[in-house]
Structure formats: structure tokens, C-alpha cells
Amino acid sequence: MAGIDLGGILRDMFGKDPSELSDKELAEKVEAIKAAPKKETVSYEDLLAIPQDEWKNYDVQMVRIVSAEGVEPCELCAPLIGKYFTLVDGRFYLNHGRANHRAPFCLDMVPAFSSSQGWKCDLPEYPAEGVPEAPGYQVFHKWAEEVYGRDQAGK
Incomplete structure (x- = not known):
């Protein structure tokens, strides 16, 4: 190297x-x-208009789970509202949910923090102390299994 x-x-x-x-x-x-003028960055509102699978190109490191627009969360999804996790994990679990959850799907995500480089977006930097409410892998893995089990049983 x-x-x-x-x-x-x-x-x-x-x-x-x-x-x-x-x-x-x-x-x-x-x-x-x-x-010298700073490079143009994308605002939070503009990020929401960009497809979520492209957020990595705008330095989004962490996302927050929110209710899908116009949908009241079901009993399985309600505890996840407001939780933070990495963009990669967020996309994985939401894609799993969309594939296995009865319609309509309860959850969506919004950008929360950028990496420490802070390039291309005006999100706050991920705090050095971390985000205490960010759940671990097991929390979402258990949720994904429960969604799949419940919704497969209902078919």
C-alpha cells in the first residue's frame, strides 16, 4: 500500500x-x-427525493426508521419507529420487510447522520459517542423473522 x-x-x-x-x-x-466557496451539498429535503439505494453516494451513514406515509404501524413494526441504524442495515431490513410483510408495509427510513467526512450532504456528523438507541443486529434479525413467520402463516 x-x-x-x-x-x-x-x-x-x-x-x-x-x-x-x-x-x-x-x-x-x-x-x-x-x-474559498465550499462545494455544493445536498439538503435533507433534497436527499428525501433521491432513491434510498443512492444515499451512499451522498455520505449518508445512519438512517432513522419512520412510519410509512399514511400507514399506522402494525404491532410488529411499531417498536422500530425512531430507531437508528446504518444505511446498509436499514436497506437490508426494509427490503426484507417489503418482500415479506403484508401490504401495506409500515416502515420507511429517513437520513439521519453523515460520516465524519461530511461530503455531499448537510446532515450532522455521526456523533463520536454513538447513538444509544441504535439497536443491534439481533433486534432486527428477530423482527425480520417475526414478520416473515407471521405473514407466511397468513397466506
């Missing part, structure tokens, strides 16, 4: 080796970088 050429990165940023710049020049270059 190749190392990072930090010297090259700094030369690209400052136009020459930082050791060749005076303190004043270096401070001016840093201020110019800070004042």
Missing part, C-alpha cells in the same frame, strides 16, 4: 513547498483556502 504524499498535497494547496513560505504568506494562503 502506497503512503500518502502529504508534502505533495501541501505543495498543490499552497503553490509551493510550505517551508519556502513566510509565516505571513502561509497565513494568507490558509485564509484564502478557508474563504
Whole structure:
């Protein structure tokens, strides 16, 4: 694995080796970088209009489970409302639910946190201390089995 050429990165940023710049020049270059326009990011509202399977391209790390629009959650789905989990896990469980749940499906998800890089979206960063209400894998695995069992028995 190749190392990072930090010297090259700094030369690209400052136009020459930082050791060749005076303190004043270096401070001016840093201020110019800070004042430069930031890259356009996608708002929370705009993210909701983007298909969920593309959210990974916008730095969505965590999602929150919500009720599907216009649907009152069933007894199996109600305890999951408001829980947070990774985008990958969220997509897996919601896809499983859509495939195995009696219609209409009770759940949906909304973006919650970005990764620490914070690129392409204006979501808050995932907190370093974590999200205490984020359930573990077993919680959702048990839910997925219960949905499948109940809805297969009803067919």
C-alpha cells in the first residue's frame, strides 16, 4: 500500500513547498483556502427525493426508521419507529420487510447522520459517542423473522 504524499498535497494547496513560505504568506494562503466557496451539498429535503439505494453516494451513514406515509404501524413494526441504524442495515431490513410483510408495509427510513467526512450532504456528523438507541443486529434479525413467520402463516 502506497503512503500518502502529504508534502505533495501541501505543495498543490499552497503553490509551493510550505517551508519556502513566510509565516505571513502561509497565513494568507490558509485564509484564502478557508474563504474559498465550499462545494455544493445536498439538503435533507433534497436527499428525501433521491432513491434510498443512492444515499451512499451522498455520505449518508445512519438512517432513522419512520412510519410509512399514511400507514399506522402494525404491532410488529411499531417498536422500530425512531430507531437508528446504518444505511446498509436499514436497506437490508426494509427490503426484507417489503418482500415479506403484508401490504401495506409500515416502515420507511429517513437520513439521519453523515460520516465524519461530511461530503455531499448537510446532515450532522455521526456523533463520536454513538447513538444509544441504535439497536443491534439481533433486534432486527428477530423482527425480520417475526414478520416473515407471521405473514407466511397468513397466506
